[in-house]
Amino acid sequence: RQSLRIQNLHQRTRELKLSRTARVLRRQSKLASPLHRLAPG
Secondary structure, eight states: OOOHHHHHHHHHHHHHHHHHHHHHHHHHHHHHOTTTHSSSS
């Protein structure tokens, strides 16, 4: 039962890290290139 709680905690921290990284990457790509806006997607 305790291990499940630990698993949930790990999952939450992983998701937090991923979302933070994604946000940083998005900001960097916005700053980095006007080409990014022209590209599809």
